[in-house]
Amino acid sequence: MAGSPAPVPENPSTVLLGAADVARVVDRIAHQVIEKAGDALPDVVLVGIPTRGAPLARRLAGRIAAFAGTAVDVGTVDITLYRDDLRMRGVRALEDTLLPAEGIDGRLVVLVDDVLFSGRSVRAALDALRDLGRPRAVQLAVLVDRGHRELPIRADYVGKNVPTSRAQKVRVHLAETDGTDEVLVTGA
Amino acid sequence: MTTLIKGARVLGGDPADLLLEDGRIAAVGGRLSVTGATVVDADGLVALPGLVDLHTHLREPGREDAETVETGSRAAALGGFTAVHAMANTDPVADTAGVVEQVWRLGRQAGLVDVVPVGAVTVGLRGERLAELGAMADSAARVRVFSDDGHCVADPALMRRALEYVKAFDGVVAQHAEEPRLTAGAQMNEGDLSARLGLTGWPAAAEEAVIARDVLLAEHVGARLHVCHVSTAGSVEILRWAKSRGVQVTAEVTPHHLLLTESCAESYDPVFKVNPPLRTDADVQALRAGLADGTIDAVATDHAPHAVEDKESEWAQARPGMLGLEQALSVVVQALVEPGLLDWAGVADRMAVRPAAIGRLDGHGRPLTPGEPANLLLLDPAARSVVDPAALASRSRNSPYAGRELPGRVVATFLRGEATVLDGKALR
Amino acid sequence: MKRHLLEAADLDRDDATLVLDTAAQIDQALAGREVKKLPTLRGRTVVNLFYEDSTRTRISFELAAKRLSADVINFSAKGSSVSKGESLKDTALTLEAMGSDAIVVRHSASGAPHRLAGWVRGSVVNAGDGTHEHPTQALLDAYTIRRRLGRLDGVRVAIVGDVLHSRVARSNVWLLSTLGAEVTLVAPPTLLPVGVGSWPVQVSYDLDAVLPKADVVMMLRVQLERMNASFFPSAREYSRRYGLDALRLAALGDEAIVMHPGPMNRGMEIAADVADSVRSTIVEQVANGVSVRMAVLYLLLGGASS
Structure with missing residues (x-):
């Protein structure tokens, strides 16, 4: 485009987790879910929040099957239509909402997301779940907790706690969506 | 009252001075000098005979909220006109001697242009039986042009009788051709x-x-026919054919049909709704060519003021019609003079000489020579300006040229030697 | 997406596909749910401004807005200030002063939504204007075809009937051709507009020649009043030449579907057994209409107001 400025060089990024770290963290969360669920493991439904929560949920299910020999259900719930910040952003395309055929009533739902920040996405996901059924309990698993909560929300399973400043950006890349597994922190 | 116009280019020719005295042109020549005369500097300005409009809607009586004889007269003077024909579709309809005389008197009172009433062909414009055409012709208004404009005289037998009947007083039927x-x-x-x-x-x-039918009828009964606001290439062809046969037919085209096309309707803004409608670019080109070669005799504005509520609506609900008096000459300059289709003498012919002849007006459309009535205008052909509807003298705002830049500015207009417009401003 | 949805001719392939994809996601999100409601448009106000009776379209928009938690006001021109002569502009400005964020308008005058869009700050959705367009009907038709046949690209669609007076036909012509379908208009010449030659369609006067090659047959409502203006000689002749009966249904390919925007004239343009056959998508179209209108309202109102 004519007149557009020269591309600004990317802020230097720090690699927080490499591919091996991501795999190890997912394994650990899988073990924790198995342990905490105990006999109720077959009731667990891993519900990913798109975009990157969805493949994370599928990976967790794969690891749980490998460690415990139990195939747990996986789903996704798109929270776009439940967001409270729609008016501050442009309209976005919607993503899949797919739940197991038996539904989530009476089951143990583990919400899965990549980064826990303000907590607003999780709140939107909880609102969405309320419209989708009545789980026995809802837990939260995240790859990274970067702090700066704006709501009283806490994760049950945390891959890594990362103290950040508000100005920083935390970016999660996954092989399924980005071609590689890594977690980056960008900015001052 | 004596006025000396210095350095005007008569019909675009070499600069000359014109002396206006006692309502007439007293002298034309180089470096005239008269003591006590009001001097008008016309350096660079083109002098043309005062324009004559065959087709104006002044809305009075009946819709004085849209236009009055006075506001319409002012708009006409600012556009360089010295005579306008006021259409008959008022309320009450101008279908009796009483109504045409009322309009004529209102025009005299305003004193800005000669307001020449057009009489309705049929009672109430209903297309059923003839109005008292002779009474209107014999009235003080001396009506010679008769039209049901807005409605077509669709009944062929009635049209034939109208064409025949007006021969008795050298009248003409101006047909709104629309089946x-x-x-x-x-x-x-x-x-x-x-x-x-x-x-x-x-x-x-x-x-x-309808045009084809009417030229055949006019030929058959040996009458004069005038066709209002011709809008299509096919109409130009029919007129060309009729004239080649010697039919006594004349025709007019509006400024908007010379400049605008149907694509204006894409906005659904009814300011572009008009009857007949804006046509295609091919039609516009054919109309320009027809006016240039004389197949079309005259430019007539079909100036049609409408109140805001009649235009600020859905397209279908809006009334048809658009303003034209104040921009007519500018549009002709843009559409014909600048592309080289018409010279200044041609403009004078199509906008003053021939319309005056069609309307049988004695004192208008005359050459700018000594002894003739001092009806003329001075135009600055180099000026360009953007049309601002709020600045128009018309009481209405439905100008299709809003926001459009057009060439030419009428600097002064004189009616029988008296300035009605000076420095681009109406004097009353 | 633009701020308004005024005509299908205005939608490019990306916009149109976004609407269809969004509708599909909404369908998926709501499938099998007890609470068929989303909080997306809470606090937003949608006005249904209907100058023509159209219960089905009005209800469809109303349901769409309510499922997105918008407040809905139904403003019918009958029995209101409009019947006392209030102009469209004054009505629109009044509604906006009361805080409406979107106006869904149905009007007998072509272009009325365009006029509205020039007068108000909020969004305008055309719910049918005169003989011009009915864009959400075309979107729901396209959505229905895509669900049934799995694609739109290369799908052969025959639109049969009173094209001249049909806003549904106009919207479908533009939208379906934008999305890659091949449209054939089938009608007696009197019911095709002069100028149809400039449309991106084939034209045929012979229904029987077109049917075997059609993947979709869309039947348009034909009003009996047209007969009085000599658009065709009689209902019987029209129905013989252009009506879809069981015999003609048999000429269709195995996968072909039959659509109708409703309301139907059973026995005129469509036989009762055809309307009720398994090929008919008429009931589906109604259900899909709600999802597509939810998608449109979400895309126009869901984001930051400009």
Whole structure:
């Protein structure tokens, strides 16, 4: 485009987790879910929040099957239509909402997301779940907790706690969506 | 009252001075000098005979909220006109001697242009029986042009009788050519665009069929026929054919049909709704060529003021018509003079000489030579300006040229030697 | 997406596909749910401004807005200030002063939504204007075809009937051709507009020649009043030449579907057994209409107001 400025060089990024770290963290969360669920493991439904929560949920299910020999259900719930910040952003395309055929009533739902920040996405996901059924309990698993909560929300399973400043950006890349597994922190 | 115009280019020729005295042109020549005369510097300005409009809607009596004889006269003077024909579709309709005399008197009171009433052909414009055409002709208004404009005299037998009857007083029937059965509910030119916009089409054939019929009738009974606001290439062809046969037919075209096309309707803004509708670019080119070669005799504005509520609406609900008096000359300059289709003498012929002849007006459309009535205008052809509807003298604002830059500015207009406009401003 | 949805001719392939994809996601999100409601448009106000009676379209928009938690006001021109002569502009400005964020308008005058869009700050959705367009009907038709046949690209669609007076036909012509379908208009010449030659369609006067090659047959409502204006000689002749009966249904390919925007004239343009056959998508179209209108309202109102 004519007149557009020269591309600004990317802020230097720090690699927080490499591919091996991501795999190890997912394994650990899988073990924790198995342990905490105990006999109720077959009731667990891993519900990913798109975009990157969805493949994370599928990976967790794969690891749980490998460690415990139990195939747990996986789903996704798109929270776009439940967001409270729609008016501050442009309209976005919607993503899949797919739940197991038996539904989530009476089951143990583990919400899965990549980064826990303000907590607003999780709140939107909880609102969405309320419209989708009545789980026995809802837990939260995240790859990274970067702090700066704006709501009283806490994760049950945390891959890594990362103290950040508000100005920083935390970016999660996954092989399924980005071609590689890594977690980056960008900015001052 | 004596006025000396210095250095005007008469019909675009070499600069000359014109002395106006006692309502007439007293002298034309180089470096005239008279003591006590008001001097008007016309350096660089073109002098033309005062324009004559065959087709103006002044709305009085009946819709004084849209226009009055006075506001319409002022708009006309600012546009360089010294005479306008006021159409008959007022309320009450100008179909009796009483109404035409009322309009004529209002025009005299305003004193800005000669307001020449047009009489209705049929009672109440209903197309059923003839109005008292002779009484209107014999009235103080001396009506010579008769028209049901807005409505077509569709009944062929009635049209024939009207053409014949007005021969007795050298009148002419000005036909609004529109076959009503082919234009029921019509909103815009029928074609590709009307199909897409979902607006009911007004087919060119509905105009052309009536013109073809009427020129044959005029030929048969040996009468004069005038065709209002010709809008299609086909109509130009029919007129050319009729004239080649010697039929006594004359025709007019509006400024908007010389400049604008149906594409204006894409906005659904009814300021572009008019009857007959804006047509295609091919039609515009044919109309320009027809005016240039004389097949079309005159430019007539069809100045049609409408109150805001009649235009600020859905397209279908809006009334048809657009303003024209104040921009007519500018549009002709843009559409014909600048492309080289018409010179200044040609402009004078199509906008003053021939319309005056069609309307049988004695004192208008005369050459700018000594002894002739001092009806003339001074135009600055180099000036360009953007049309601002709020600045118009008309009481209405429905100008299709809003926001458009047009060439030419009428600097002064003189009616029988008296300035009605000076420095581009109306004097009363 | 633009701020308004005024005509299908205005939608490019990306916009149109976004609407269809969004509708599909909404369908998926709501499938099998007890609470068929989303909080997306809470606090937003949608006005249904209907100058023509159209219960089904009005209800469809109303349901769409309510499922997105918008407040809905139904403003029918009958029995209101409009019947006392209030102009469209004054009505629109009044509604906006009361805080409406979107106006869904149905009007007998072509272009009325365009005029509205020039007068108000909020969004305008055309719910049918005169003989011009009915864009959400075309979107729901496209959505229905895509669900049934799995694609739109290369799908052969025959639109049969009163094209001249049909806003549904106009919107479908533009939208379906934008999305890659091949449209054939079938009608007696009197019911095709002069100027149809400039449309991106084939034209045929012979229904029987077109049917075997059609993947979709969309039947348009034909009003009996047209007979009085000599658009065709009689209902019987029209129905013989252009009506879809069981015999003609048999000429269709195995996968072909039959659509109708409703309301139907059973026995005129469509036989009762055809309307009720398994090929008919008429009931589906109604259900899909709600999802598509939810998608449109979400895309126009869901984001930051400009």
